[in-house]
Amino acid sequence: MARFSRMEVLNETLRIGMVPTFYHPDFETSKKIVEACAAGGARVVEYMNRGDNAYRVFSDLVLHFAEADPSVILGAGSVLDPATAALYISSGANFIVGSVFNPEVARVCNRRKVAYMPGCGSASEISEAEEAGVEICKIFPAASVGGPDFVKALLGPTPWSRIMPTGAAVEATRENIHTWFQAGVAAVGIGGNLLRPEWLRAGDWASISRLASQVIGWIREVRAGSVFLGVEHPGLYPYGEATGREIAEWYSQTFGFRMSEGSVSFFLQGPGPGRIEVLKEGGTDRSHVAIEVADFEAAMAELQAKGFEFETPKIYPDLKAVFLKQTDPAGNRVHLIWRR
Numbered sequence: 001m002a003r004f005s006r007m008e009v010l011n012e013t014l015r016i017g018m019v020p021t022f023y024h025p026d027f028e029t030s031k032k033i034v035e036a037c038a039a040g041g042a043r044v045v046e047y048m049n050r051g052d053n054a055y056r057v058f059s060d061l062v063l064h065f066a067e068a069d070p071s072v073i074l075g076a077g078s079v080l081d082p083a084t085a086a087l088y089i090s091s092g093a094n095f096i097v098g099s100v101f102n103p104e105v106a107r108v109c110n111r112r113k114v115a116y117m118p119g120c121g122s123a124s125e126i127s128e129a130e131e132a133g134v135e136i137c138k139i140f141p142a143a144s145v146g147g148p149d150f151v152k153a154l155l156g157p158t159p160w161s162r163i164m165p166t167g168a169a170v171e172a173t174r175e176n177i178h179t180w181f182q183a184g185v186a187a188v189g190i191g192g193n194l195l196r197p198e199w200l201r202a203g204d205w206a207s208i209s210r211l212a213s214q215v216i217g218w219i220r221e222v223r224a225g226s227v228f229l230g231v232e233h234p235g236l237y238p239y240g241e242a243t244g245r246e247i248a249e250w251y252s253q254t255f256g257f258r259m260s261e262g263s264v265s266f267f268l269q270g271p272g273p274g275r276i277e278v279l280k281e282g283g284t285d286r287s288h289v290a291i292e293v294a295d296f297e298a299a300m301a302e303l304q305a306k307g308f309e310f311e312t313p314k315i316y317p318d319l320k321a322v323f324l325k326q327t328d329p330a331g332n333r334v335h336l337i338w339r340r
Contacts, residue, residue: 002112009073010136012043012073018187019044019188020190020195021191022048023047023050023078024057025051026057029200040209040216041213043072044073044075045074046189047075049077055076055091061074062093073094074094075093075094076088076095076097077097078098080102082102082108094115096115097189098117098138101125101128101129106132107132116133118138119139121144122145136186136187137162137164141168141169142170143167143168151184152183162187164186165188177219178218181219194208196208217295221294221298224294227293230291231274231291231292232275232337232339233277234290235265235279236277236279237279237282237284237287238279244280251268277290286332287333288323290334291337292337293338300336308325309324318340319338320337324336
């Protein structure tokens with residue numbers, strides 16, 4: 001039985017914008033692949049029905065991640081008939097993907113309130129799938145049906161359609177991702193261009209996580225129309241008689257924000273986006289502002305072209321940050337931040 005509702009699956013797919021797709025006959029390797037994708041922010045993952053007893057591996061993955069990482073949303077791909085769809089749904093699939101559209105599969109999924117993302121190769125097939133309740137249509141094979149030009153042409157008369165290209169035409173590069181999303185796709189499915197065979201052979205899960213995170217950053221960038229996504233947090237310094245802890249506790253008690261303590265600062269965060277950093281030391285009435293970026297290197301290059309200079313960047317696996325040498329006109333410091 002699916003752990004996530006159909007709307008949760010669809011909304012998360014649309015929010016992230018990328019679905020990694022893979023098949024591997026070994027459970028342990030498959031587990032590492034899913035872990036690597038989720039670590040990079042891609043928590044909606046499609047396991048393809050491509051081998052004997054694939055559903056057994058999938059079922060074991062569902063049981064494992066229900067305990068190990070309940071945020072992971074697993075679905076089954078390469079599902080062509082209603083019997084196979086029912087088998088995977090009974091094994092815990094949260095969504096079903098196919099290379100073709102089958103009305104009987106749509107009926108099975110609708111009965112169980114499970115999202116169905118079928119493969120379509122024409123405007124007529126997409127329309128037929130939408131009439132059967134499909135919210136996101138996969139176009140497959142994406143290159144053969146016309147690539148981004150097909151998507152752009154299709155959305156002219158039917159702007160409500162949500163399209164997800166998959167296959168070799170979707171590449172894990174900034175240029176390719178920008179091209180697809182500028183054409184109007186809702187999400188992309190990426191297989192071997194993300195889960196590269198040489199990385200799988202070497203067990204290089206960190207590279208998969210880094211690239212997944214980078215692709216999601218490119219998606220956020222193209223959707224926003226800028227590499228600069230917004231204010232990640234303001235940074236407040238203790239000044240006068242107030243200590244950093246007193247300031248942080250005031251925000252926590254006044255607004256109910258969750259307070260976490262680090263080595264040099266406190267962070268306050270509510271249920272919505274954004275947070276506040278309160279430094280433990282500083283002694284200044286100025287603040288700093290952290291600007292969230294989709295691509296750290298591209299953001300630095302864009303500002304360098306405008307004449308800005310930087311202090312020494314701090315680079316970690318899950319975070320990159322750098323202060324501008326120049327302040328804003330009021331003397332407030334500014335830094336760029338990228339977080340996985």
